[in-house]
Amino acid sequence: MNRDHISDLPDHLSDSNQRAEMATLGMWIFLTTEVLFFGALFLAFTIYRHKYSADFVAASDHLNVWLGGLNTFILLTSSFFVALAVAAAHAGNRKRTNWHLCATVILAVIFLGIKAIEYHQDFTEKLIPGRHFNVSGTDSSAIAHQQLFFCFYFIMTGIHAFHMIAGTGVMAWMIMKNLRTKEDPMTQTDRIRVESIGLYWHFVDIVWVFLLPLLYLTGLERL
Amino acid sequence: MNESYLTESGMGFRSWFLTRDHKRIAILYLISITIFFLIGGVAAGLMRSELATPKGDLVTSDTYNRLFTLHGVVMVWFFLIPSIPNVLGNFLLPLMIGAKDLAFPRLNLASWYVFMFGGILTLWSIVIGGVDTGWTFYTPYSSTYANSHVILMATGVFISGFSSIFTGLNFIATIHKMRAPGQTWFRLPLFVWSLYSTSIILVLATPVLAVTLVLVALERLGGVGIFDPAIGGDPLLFQHLFWFYSHPAVYIMILPGFGVVSEIIPCFSRKRIFGYRFIAFASVSIAVLGFLVWGHHMFVSSQSVFAGIVFSFLSFMVAIPSAIKVFNWTTTLYKGQITLSTPMIYALGFIGLFTIGGLTGLFLATLAVDVHVHDTYFVVAHFHYIMVGGMVMAYLGGIHYWWPKITGRMYPEKLGQLSALIIFVGFNLTFFPQFLLGYLGMPRRYHAYPEQFQMLNILSTAGATILAVGYLFPLYYLPRSFFRGPKAPQNPWRATGLEWTIASPPSSHNFEVVPTVDDEPYNYLKMDAVASSETEVTP
Numbered sequence A: 001m002n003r004d005h006i007s008d009l010p011d012h013l014s015d016s017n018q019r020a021e022m023a024t025l026g027m028w029i030f031l032t033t034e035v036l037f038f039g040a041l042f043l044a045f046t047i048y049r050h051k052y053s054a055d056f057v058a059a060s061d062h063l064n065v066w067l068g069g070l071n072t073f074i075l076l077t078s079s080f081f082v083a084l085a086v087a088a089a090h091a092g093n094r095k096r097t098n099w100h101l102c103a104t105v106i107l108a109v110i111f112l113g114i115k116a117i118e119y120h121q122d123f124t125e126k127l128i129p130g131r132h133f134n135v136s137g138t139d140s141s142a143i144a145h146q147q148l149f150f151c152f153y154f155i156m157t158g159i160h161a162f163h164m165i166a167g168t169g170v171m172a173w174m175i176m177k178n179l180r181t182k183e184d185p186m187t188q189t190d191r192i193r194v195e196s197i198g199l200y201w202h203f204v205d206i207v208w209v210f211l212l213p214l215l216y217l218t219g220l221e222r223l
Numbered sequence B: 001m002n003e004s005y006l007t008e009s010g011m012g013f014r015s016w017f018l019t020r021d022h023k024r025i026a027i028l029y030l031i032s033i034t035i036f037f038l039i040g041g042v043a044a045g046l047m048r049s050e051l052a053t054p055k056g057d058l059v060t061s062d063t064y065n066r067l068f069t070l071h072g073v074v075m076v077w078f079f080l081i082p083s084i085p086n087v088l089g090n091f092l093l094p095l096m097i098g099a100k101d102l103a104f105p106r107l108n109l110a111s112w113y114v115f116m117f118g119g120i121l122t123l124w125s126i127v128i129g130g131v132d133t134g135w136t137f138y139t140p141y142s143s144t145y146a147n148s149h150v151i152l153m154a155t156g157v158f159i160s161g162f163s164s165i166f167t168g169l170n171f172i173a174t175i176h177k178m179r180a181p182g183q184t185w186f187r188l189p190l191f192v193w194s195l196y197s198t199s200i201i202l203v204l205a206t207p208v209l210a211v212t213l214v215l216v217a218l219e220r221l222g223g224v225g226i227f228d229p230a231i232g233g234d235p236l237l238f239q240h241l242f243w244f245y246s247h248p249a250v251y252i253m254i255l256p257g258f259g260v261v262s263e264i265i266p267c268f269s270r271k272r273i274f275g276y277r278f279i280a281f282a283s284v285s286i287a288v289l290g291f292l293v294w295g296h297h298m299f300v301s302s303q304s305v306f307a308g309i310v311f312s313f314l315s316f317m318v319a320i321p322s323a324i325k326v327f328n329w330t331t332t333l334y335k336g337q338i339t340l341s342t343p344m345i346y347a348l349g350f351i352g353l354f355t356i357g358g359l360t361g362l363f364l365a366t367l368a369v370d371v372h373v374h375d376t377y378f379v380v381a382h383f384h385y386i387m388v389g390g391m392v393m394a395y396l397g398g399i400h401y402w403w404p405k406i407t408g409r410m411y412p413e414k415l416g417q418l419s420a421l422i423i424f425v426g427f428n429l430t431f432f433p434q435f436l437l438g439y440l441g442m443p444r445r446y447h448a449y450p451e452q453f454q455m456l457n458i459l460s461t462a463g464a465t466i467l468a469v470g471y472l473f474p475l476y477y478l479p480r481s482f483f484r485g486p487k488a489p490q491n492p493w494r495a496t497g498l499e500w501t502i503a504s505p506p507s508s509h510n511f512e513v514v515p516t517v518d519d520e521p522y523n524y525l526k527m528d529a530v531a532s533s534e535t536e537v538t539p
Helices: A016-051 A053-060 A065-090 A094-124 A140-180 A188-222 B013-017 B022-050 B061-096 B105-127 B141-145 B150-177 B190-222 B235-252 B255-269 B276-292 B305-333 B342-365 B367-373 B377-407 B413-440 B451-484 B524-537
Strands: none
Touching (some): A016 B235, A065 A188, A094 A188, A140 B190, B013 B022, B022 B377, B022 B451, B061 B105, B061 B235, B061 B377, B141 B150, B150 B190, B190 B235, B235 B276, B255 B305, B255 B342, B276 B305, B305 B342, B305 B367, B342 B367, B342 B377, B377 B451
16 A cells, blocks of 8 residues: 555655656666667578578568558557556546556457467468478478578567567556556556556567568568 | 664564665675585586596596586676676665665565576576586587587576666666765766676676577577578577677676776775776776677687677777776876775785786787687686686675675684785686696697696696685685674775765665765875874874
């Protein structure tokens, strides 16, 4: 329970502005680490994309651009709702914050569902790297390079999906917490929490915005 | 006895293991990394024992591989990287900037739990058989051929990486937002500058290691991955990603040492530090340059000649800020009133050993010379001069320097000086012969060697024995002084800095009133003038 309705500063701080700035700074630093985490993958992908250009284009052809595009639309819309949630939290409106967070979570779950359908399609088309990997073609090195593409595809979208699941979990927790807390306006702690969730979610969104052209749109000229 | 952070919230299990007090968390780290240090040290001892004779008679080559992997992994990730930042940094950062705690106290505690979880997974992988890849996990050996618990150990290291990220993030936010009124960036103690530079590397480099380990683990698990040459993957890419983290990590393991030495030297020379801004910016520029030199680990790994030339040149550049620091410390000593107390012996030892380690680094950065000494004992000696001669010396110097503040007790000075000297002698005897061995062509990571190398190897093993004895001394007298040592005054060294203006040991909330800073950090002239005027008034 909050000790104080208006100010809920931790003991070691004396200034609520300082605290808000600190929390935002901390979140940005965390996102910087995330950029480096994905950055290594993007770098590795770029190297091979350059090296095996034609094979990567051929591999990209196997992906379902329409489902990828639909998911992009869904994820961008979810980002819109999380922005509304942050705005509502700033206004201190707990109820409105919660509605927007709920919309975000629902869209995230739809995204993950579509992703699962895609993975299932990939599985039936034998696109999972490993012993059962099988794409048509006669050139064995081209087939090998396509397998490399699918390694990247599954690792990158998989790690992205993992980030989405984590974010969805945190949002669900925040929603439950908001439901249990009756008081309005929101405490500073909760406002900072929602703001951090918002920053994180936009980051997850941006990663996808890069993944879509790199993975799906590479083979688009053949459509 | 006055109430302090050690007693105030009780001594119960919860009061320590659920504490958010940065000082108590520092103690948790101190105890845990000491245990890791002992484990890594035992592995080193076994390796040196094996190398006392040319034949591989004590352990098999396979066991030997597992020993040096254990030694490397434990010492790098579970001792050196957390050593100064998580023990001394955790304890001192808030005290030095006049804050009550770090920016995110709960995250700080979480970092310790994450660290321990990663550490225990790593130890577990050792107990059930170990890993034989070396601490570098090079592919395709680690991903395809190694017959050991690579995934488990990589997971342990991956998890402990989050602890590094949490700490770095916490320090950066703290230094930016929690400085006392009046404490501008150029009034910060240099230790804080070095922690800041270290934190930048921690948050920027660690994620790259994390994703690299994930890629190795997935490749090992699935039998196919992006480093796999069978599908057009490039194992060298692993080395690029690994060293993009691990070379900056070398600076994680030395920058905090620079910070400690920059505190000790002015205090025991009774002088303002020479070239404050140069030392501060040298830390930052080492942090930046450190990200641009990773390719010097791959001079002979089929990297292009042009890349080699660029990386060689950039590696030489690191010598500039490093030399700036050494020259500034030396100039600080010049005409100072030098006291050779224990921390000072460690600090002086640091300067000498770091200089040797740094200069031999230039040999290795030279393309043609590196072809000759690559993967020999020359490299082993070089980085141990930096890591052990540099960082461990600085760590022990710092532990002694701030021991009165941390525990409220004085350690036995004579014993401290003696053990510092033993460590210095033992260290040089262990590692100097290895420069010669490497130059003569003895490769690293072999458990047997031709007979003509035995004399130098025996010297090295003898040195390791002396070094081990030197380390056992503080392990005995420091804990003993915690219980039996004489009570420490607030400021036993008459040092400047906010941490010395409060009680030893500090209270839970550090400062009764928020301090204001209105002076430069190392004003020893003023400090001594005030002290001498006080003695005149009250004879």
